[in-house]
Amino acid sequence: MPLTLDSLLTAPLLTTQAMQAALSDTARLAAMLRAEAALARVQASAGLVPDALATAIDAIDPASLDAAAIGQATALSGVPTIPFVRALQARLPPELERHVHKGATTQDILDTATALQLQAATALLRTDLEATIAALAILADTHRRTPCAGRTYGQHAAPITFGFRVAVWLTGLAEAAANLPLIALPASLAGPVGTLAGLGAHGPAIADAFAQELGLAPAPIAWHTRRHAVAQAGFHLAALVGACAKMATDVAHLASTEVSEAAEPYIPGRGGSSAMPHKRNPVSCTVILAAHAAAPGHVAALLAAMAAQHERPPGLWHAEWHALPTLLSLAAGALHEAGTLAQGLEPDPARMRHNLDATNGLLFADAAAARLSPLGREAAHSLVEHAATQVRGTGRHLRHILAEDPRTAGIDLAPAFDLTPAIEAAQPWIDRALALAKNSPHPLRLGEGRRDGRGHEHKP
Amino acid sequence: MPLTLDSLLTAPLLTTQAMQAALSDTARLAAMLRAEAALARVQASAGLVPDALATAIDAIDPASLDAAAIGQATALSGVPTIPFVRALQARLPPELERHVHKGATTQDILDTATALQLQAATALLRTDLEATIAALAILADTHRRTPCAGRTYGQHAAPITFGFRVAVWLTGLAEAAANLPLIALPASLAGPVGTLAGLGAHGPAIADAFAQELGLAPAPIAWHTRRHAVAQAGFHLAALVGACAKMATDVAHLASTEVSEAAEPYIPGRGGSSAMPHKRNPVSCTVILAAHAAAPGHVAALLAAMAAQHERPPGLWHAEWHALPTLLSLAAGALHEAGTLAQGLEPDPARMRHNLDATNGLLFADAAAARLSPLGREAAHSLVEHAATQVRGTGRHLRHILAEDPRTAGIDLAPAFDLTPAIEAAQPWIDRALALAKNSPHPLRLGEGRRDGRGHEHKP
């Protein structure tokens, strides 16, 4: 019950070390320093501050700043930027001190730092996402002709192939990958009330150069209280978790005792129980589904924060501070486990085949009704519905029960019970999904998937 | 306390008639008929069904279907498509009946109908959004040099212009306009388990032709349980409301008694009070802010619904049914009122000027500190902070108090109290916002803004 994503006890399960590092206090201070240095650099180019300023800022080790002392002062000032700038000035020679932070406001530095950290964080997500997609592409291709039951409302509906199911997961993650560039924020340099008046006529050019210097998009006008991009970044993080959760929902069911069509990768010691030595709990699914339950509320908070008053609001900006890092941490943990699943999932084609037979042909009811369509759609549907009741009551096979009905005389029902059409029907869709994964606008470097299953002591 | 967006008592306040019509049962049945007709048409082209089928479906008046009877049967079937298809078949000649709905599943028809209704609904939003943006562009341009107080944390911070503030609103709505194309869904034709196996080798081609016939995007693979697009549509609707809410938050404060820098458009009878005859309540802001508080929860529900099990889930698809129409209704109402504000807002430049003077020069403290920067940033900041305390204590003007301090000797403070730099600083940003509005990738038809304020008895 400590803050779960930061707790030594639970963070290794629920997020990754790499994301924790990207969101650490040191990383934040480093990003704030980068923002101030970039500001100094572009202002020096315009002759507004000494050339030496940027170099002097660059020389400061973020780890050498006293985060705790800055935090104590933040409790007074309300924003870390104020004590941060003071700490920064204390490190500079007297002749440079007064040139720091020129024209900027607290929110500029924090929002720009967030934009920079988001760059680093999404790069981490991209790596894991590409590996996951690559592994799913292999899995979909490998099992493109492995028949299994398609399920709707929890019940057997009609046959599909396991590769097709994986292709749906894959397409969901490819969508998330295509939206990764939207998990980004522009640079912020707008000054206390958004007009960057402190820089006079230099303002717009300096703001543009500042963004370019940092590799961030420029904003057309202050976004201190225009927060679409923040909410959008949060949405796409939650949607990424959602795409993982689609897969995890399916896998958790496939791994359930009665279904047993797939198991999470076997990792010694994983998924055990303190009480039940035989258990092999789906830990990856658990982590993903927990993240998925937790994520949407943060998006709601970011949307609510769009109603920010005037030039900067009392509260709604601070409210965002909670949401983005949490969503990034959740997404990192979920995606890491999605990668584990994609790379190590153990499908059991024999069991899939076994389950296909479990309903005595009911799975082919749709196909049978189609064969019977000369009787009229409604009549065929009703005839099969009636036969299905008999199948359930007697345990006999649908094919035999239908064959006994005089109305089916002269209709060859055999093709309805052939898996081939279901397998064939799945192929072009799998092809499309694989093509999508390979030809995304932000081309994925497929084929570099992790296959070793390592790193489970603590996520890298 | 009836369902508020449908109640005769409250819907006219909170949404628009046009959106209500776009979401009516008749519109839904019409969209379902369009989907079935398109399916028939493309299947006829492939020789799968008779040519007459599509024509026969086209001839059915959706209003002639018994929605209540279909609904009664839906309580049994769980999905309206089943009784709908039966009702449709009952209207067709016997030789066509069995060809209807071939290969499709219930969700295909409902999801495609939703996609079609979303097209119509976003067209309504586009119209209102363009009018709003056009009106805001005029407002921003008109008041580009009207000075007013910039406010942060609810307090006067530094001067801006009213046109600049409007330009921020405008940019927020232009972002929403640029994202309107994302409030869309692809066509759905995937059959019971997503492989469209019922159409055999024809499947993918028919699915593509079906989408094209309806003017919808095709899906690369079944999206029955891949719901990113649904969540994304919901997000952008809520974000549109959020962009309106940014404006409404500001206007509600500007319209408050002590500020009085702007009033909602005067419409006889609007905004009165049962108890207080003098009140002119900001009704447009109220409607927008209510929509904004209600919208985010629906996005959270849509995100949650992404974890849909296997080929079709027990519950999460039905959960979506609540969210999208509510979000569309909220967005329509909020946007309508945003348009009312944009077109009829009554800014009071004299009052803005009066308020600028209210703090005896404190609004220029930032500029004064900048003028004093030769003393060192920290020293200048501290000197002004101290002077500000005196201003608040004595009611004297900051300029005079600063002038009395010996440390300011030889520094010309007058420029700090000149509004011109603040006005000039705002201009390029306003220009950028106006350019953005005019050159959006989905070009807005500016200049066609509604200016009459009509339609308030009931929103058109």
Next chain:
Amino acid sequence: MPLTLDSLLTAPLLTTQAMQAALSDTARLAAMLRAEAALARVQASAGLVPDALATAIDAIDPASLDAAAIGQATALSGVPTIPFVRALQARLPPELERHVHKGATTQDILDTATALQLQAATALLRTDLEATIAALAILADTHRRTPCAGRTYGQHAAPITFGFRVAVWLTGLAEAAANLPLIALPASLAGPVGTLAGLGAHGPAIADAFAQELGLAPAPIAWHTRRHAVAQAGFHLAALVGACAKMATDVAHLASTEVSEAAEPYIPGRGGSSAMPHKRNPVSCTVILAAHAAAPGHVAALLAAMAAQHERPPGLWHAEWHALPTLLSLAAGALHEAGTLAQGLEPDPARMRHNLDATNGLLFADAAAARLSPLGREAAHSLVEHAATQVRGTGRHLRHILAEDPRTAGIDLAPAFDLTPAIEAAQPWIDRALALAKNSPHPLRLGEGRRDGRGHEHKP
């Protein structure tokens, strides 16, 4: 895609007619009339208005008021109370007209009407909830010794009884029943700014009498902007849906093809598929789980609305209007289906027994490890874990594999594979749950449960 809970096409599936009636425009107008009549009555007792006023208001048929006209005027006024009071005055003799609504404000009448409608609505919920609890009590008692697999993380864990599982559902619903009294609001009579100044020294006494007259709790001080009770009512509605959803989650899994331990009650025509004639989809679970996904966002909106500004806010009160009726409608639909499940669920004890055997004794692994505890907890655990791997690999029974291990020599393992201890262990908890259901502080009228399964064409 119309507003789903109001659509003729979908409302019969998703909510109840009785709740729709309780939330109708006519019911709302009736509640507003009751509020005004009660105000008149208590003011007449104090000599403030003529005695005839209350009688005259009582005589007005709410259905005779023109809801549409009031709604049109609401689009101007911002609150339905203003045109409602005008419509009411138009029905009164001239000498009474000016006495109506004395001292009250718009929000008083609407909030009090909401409180009254909530009384009626929760009475409906109570009836369904009691019937559901009664039916679950019978089900738990009937199957108190029916063994089945207990499942954790989707996997067989150890044996329980089906009655125990039902007892957990039952306890969840009994908790919801115990909290029904919290789905309530006090009367509101506080005047425009909360002090009821219009009634002078009569204020507090009139406010108390007003509440008593209506059978509502009095408020200690104006709750126009103190909205804990509203959020709390919403929370307990969503929590009621959540308690239903716990049951539905379990039932949907039990009804899934591979598990098949229970089926939703058979109702001809229910749960079919347009494409798959053999399907028997869990429609009740679907409705409940859809409600559960939709409900939490409304609670979040009500919590957000607690930050209402000053004496009455621009927006946040109106935001509540969306949430409570939606939550009531969702709860009514979910609870109705929970009742259907509780009363008609078809458990399959033979299948439960079959599934217990499916893992070749792994379900008894915990008990086996306990028998082996003389070896040391860790050693026993490890020995069983190892044996479990062999069970899964060989398909042989755990008992035999353990017996072959020399370390188990001299330990009688047979009791570990006996179901009796698991059955016995469940009994006292079932007893407690049944006692809880019977002795709730708001005693449930058990034993009156609906058993006929009727009413499914449209929920009563």
Next chain:
Amino acid sequence: MPLTLDSLLTAPLLTTQAMQAALSDTARLAAMLRAEAALARVQASAGLVPDALATAIDAIDPASLDAAAIGQATALSGVPTIPFVRALQARLPPELERHVHKGATTQDILDTATALQLQAATALLRTDLEATIAALAILADTHRRTPCAGRTYGQHAAPITFGFRVAVWLTGLAEAAANLPLIALPASLAGPVGTLAGLGAHGPAIADAFAQELGLAPAPIAWHTRRHAVAQAGFHLAALVGACAKMATDVAHLASTEVSEAAEPYIPGRGGSSAMPHKRNPVSCTVILAAHAAAPGHVAALLAAMAAQHERPPGLWHAEWHALPTLLSLAAGALHEAGTLAQGLEPDPARMRHNLDATNGLLFADAAAARLSPLGREAAHSLVEHAATQVRGTGRHLRHILAEDPRTAGIDLAPAFDLTPAIEAAQPWIDRALALAKNSPHPLRLGEGRRDGRGHEHKP
């Protein structure tokens, strides 16, 4: 952008040290040890384990356990309890080792630890809440006759007193205090599948004794997947934040430049701006409103988690781990700042009086209309509405404009412009609020409020 509530940079602003300590890893391990020790103690009383076990567990210093190592193992096991029990066993003599954790499951220990931490955490909240209520009671009493403008929809409506406004805040917090006992969880001891079968016939008695030993409520039946209490605890935490946010919303507006009726307590260095030396930002309001925007999403997540499958779910329990500690941290921070406001708020009665006069009598329009009620309610309302327009247009006083209207002849309007009735009307409600605060069912220790404003460097 680190996890904001844990970051050294921002935690001191947003939560309290005491709450951080209550939620620390060490506190969590201590609570887990307490749970295991209590289990040992009650089992020893029943002769199930050696007496020495509990004493041996008590002797373990939680800080001596290696939280990081446990966390690394948690990444494998999925639940910290498993490595925790192993670490615990490693500390015990061989003869005790196998008796630890007897009959319990992982979730029992973690849920019971959460219940214990919640006890400690709510004790912290209670202390701050009582101090806040005590301070508000003084403030309400002190200003019970200080007139100020009542505001609805952001506009002046009618006069109230500042003490009345505070009494509304006070009542909101007293409601939260009355609900503090609902921020609690029962003990959990139910074993792997909820029947506590591992303890045989001892089960229920041991479970009851376990709860009593820990000072927790017993559960009638396993609550592993019956999570009403968890959601309820979360709701009341968010509602507590909401009650603080009501106050903060009002204060932020009162502190805004044009209103200036109250200022946050002056604390040197607090609320400054990096750019604007004169600013005194409402930092307390900012912290509270940020917490309020962030909190509701967590309640939605907890409600969603109620649909936990079977005996223990894959995901939804883990989802809760994120919510409760975050809500506790947010509540602690918000309540601390509410206490700061309650104890140090600086109301400005002179400014309140000034603002009352700012609308030239419009604030008395309601009272004036009441005086004119002999003309008929509608006529009086309309006459005053018309006069209000003239007041706004001319800047003349309402009293004079009304006096000039011939219809007012013979009516003494003077009392309408007297503040006394508004002041008197407020008194009984303030009395009720004060009585409520003093006589709560969980009596508050009023009068011990913090008054020094210390502790702002870091919250205690």
